[in-house]
Structures are given as C-alpha cells and as structure tokens.
Amino acid sequence: MRTTVGAENFPPRLFYMMINYLAVSGMEVGLLINFRKPKLQYKRIILSER
Numbered sequence: 001m002r003t004t005v006g007a008e009n010f011p012p013r014l015f016y017m018m019i020n021y022l023a024v025s026g027m028e029v030g031l032l033i034n035f036r037k038p039k040l041q042y043k044r045i046i047l048s049e050r
Contacts, residue, residue, distance in 0.1 A: 010034065010043055022047040 010032050018030045028048055034041040 009037075009041060015043070015045070018045050019047060 014032055018032055022028065022030050022045065028046060030045045030047070032043040032045065
C-alpha cells in the first residue's frame with residue numbers, strides 16, 4: 001500500500017475506512033478529499049498486493 005504526500009491532517013479512522021472500502025470493493029485506488037479547509041487537502045491511497 002502506498003500513499004501520496006498531500007495531507008497528513010486526516011484522522012487515522014478515515015484512512016483505515018478507505019483501506020477497508022478498497023479491499024471490499026476490489027478497487028486499488030481511492031481518494032480522501034477535505035473541502036473544509038481554506039486550501040484543498042487530499043490523500044491518494046493505492047492498495048496493491050505488491
């Protein structure tokens with residue numbers, strides 16, 4: 001699993017929820033996006049077997 005640098009201010013529970021969603025759905029890439037800050041925050045999560 002890899003994450004791109006973007007926003008370290010996401011609560012860990014959101015990160016773990018995204019990992020679970022990716023695993024259950026069979027998808028490999030997900031985005032966490034926070035629109036509530038003055039500047040857009042995002043984190044791209046890549047779930048892979050490697």
